[in-house]
Amino acid sequence: MKPSLLSRLLGRRVAVPEAKASRTGPLLALQGQGRARWTPRDLAALAHEGFMKNAVVYRAVTMIAEAAASVPLLAYEGEAEAPDHPLLALLARPNRHQGGAELMETLYANLLVAGNAYAELVRLGAAPAELHALRPDRMRIVPGPEGWPEAYEYTAAGRTLRFEGTGAGDIAPILHLKRYHPLDDYYGFAPMEAAAVALDIHNAAGAWNKALLDNSARPSGALVYRGEGGANLSQDQFERLKRELEANYTGAISAGRPLLLEGGLDWTSMALTPRDMDFMEAKNGAAREIAFAFGVPPMLIGIPGDSTYSNYAEANRAFWRQTVLPLVGRTAAALANWLAPAYGGAIRLGYDADAVEALADEREALWRRVAAADFLSRDEKRQAVGYGAEGEGEWDG
Structure with a gap:
């Protein structure tokens, strides 16, 4: 019997039974060493700066999540449709507080904002009884000895609940949905991260325009000292003026704020007007990039200047075909793969495109x-x- 890859890496011979398993799994386990791994980014910041403060992100996420949640799911046993299957009843009423569309909308929105979505299964005996959506920012993954997650730890209100993995043939208590991430073995990649630069530009342009409006949209300029006989400011005067400018007239919040000038100082305007700087076009360009990252045609969000589609109907069809239905299909397949053992393993889920x-x-x-x-x-x-x-x-x- 050959020693395992992990034992060779650690310099010890450990007798293990041969079994079908990924040969790279022990490498992942060695990297994780069984410690919990937090999601490697600030999901609260993503949600705050994106979904909660940016209208384009909010609309894109809402459009996709609501559209995907509205698509009816179909159950099949073999090739035959099973309209009365108990799995469909569970998905239609997953728990006492949510309907099926609300639960699925939450899962889709989490997947878009965080790149990860988690569903918890509550069982009554051996039968699935309830499904609940969990917040991604509260979940962390504990890698197991084979490199796969052996447990999930959910922290809220100062308490941590551990969901252990299950053995072969049983149902895991947690379903982890994630979007593809090229550099992470455990967590998904959020579309908002790909659009992070565009998101910052869009938010900053809005903040700058708001500050200009608050200060009567006065442009910036230069302070010119016109002392008698061509004298310059003294070093103390220059340092004091510099400190006052940095403290009171820098940053977006102070954009356009008027200056109080003392004797000998003259104001010379030298900045471009908002029209010249074309803030609106910069915002629209950033908005288009955000929409592209989420897979929403900019035309559907009302962003001007996009001529990718000849009309609204064509853009709407592309939105459903390229963004919504693939998301529904992947999620339905993951749900069926997760819950099928509870129903004999012969169930699969699809979606009814005719209802769109x-x-x-x-x-x-x-x-x-x-x-x-x-x-x-x-x-x-x-x-x-x-x-x-x-x-x-x-x-x-």
Whole structure:
């Protein structure tokens, strides 16, 4: 029996039974050493500066989360749809305080703002009874000896609750949804982080414009000392003036504040006007970058200057096809993979794209093409548009 990779790294021979497992897992475990790993960024700052203070981020996250939560989920056993499956009932009413759409909206929003989302399973005996969404900023992951998370620790109100991992064939109490992160083995990457520079520009431009308005939009300039006989300011006078300027007239909050000039000082305006500096275009450019990071066509948020799509309907279809439905599909697959053992393991989840009104034109075009395909049987036509076979015979529609 060969010694494990971990034992060779540590210089000890440890007899372990051979089993199917990732050969790189022990490397991750060695890196983590079983210690809890906090999410490596300030989620509170992301939420504060982005979702809570930036209208573009707020609207993008809200649009995606609400749209994704509105898509009906479908359950399948094999190829057959199971409309009365108990998993659908659990997702429709996950707990006493939330409906299914509200829970899913919370999970989607957490995934977009933090890059991570966590769901807790409450069981009554062996059967799943409730699902709850947990705050990502309160969760930390404890790596196990094989490199995979062996536990999750949730901290709130000064207390920490540990959710242990489960053995093979059982259901883990925590589902961790995450977006792809190229440099982290345990946590996901939030779209807001990719747009961090644009977010700062957008917020700073707004703060600067607000300060200019508060101070009557007066532009900046230079102080010129016109003393008698061409004399200059003394060193003490220069240092005092410099201190007063830095203390009272620097920063966005002091933008445009008028100066109180003493004898011999003259004000010479030298700054560009807000129109020349084109703050609005800078804000709109930053807003477009934020929208792109989240996968929302800028046209849908009302950002001018974007000509990627010829009309609103085309942009809306792209939003659903490229952003919303892939998110719903990945989440549905993760939920089914997590909860399937409780229902015999033969359940999968999909979504009903036919219920999306924004895709109605696509469906009608597909139905016309399929109806015109005379070489297809009725059953083949039904299967081509996503419905099960009904029987032999030609479709006269």
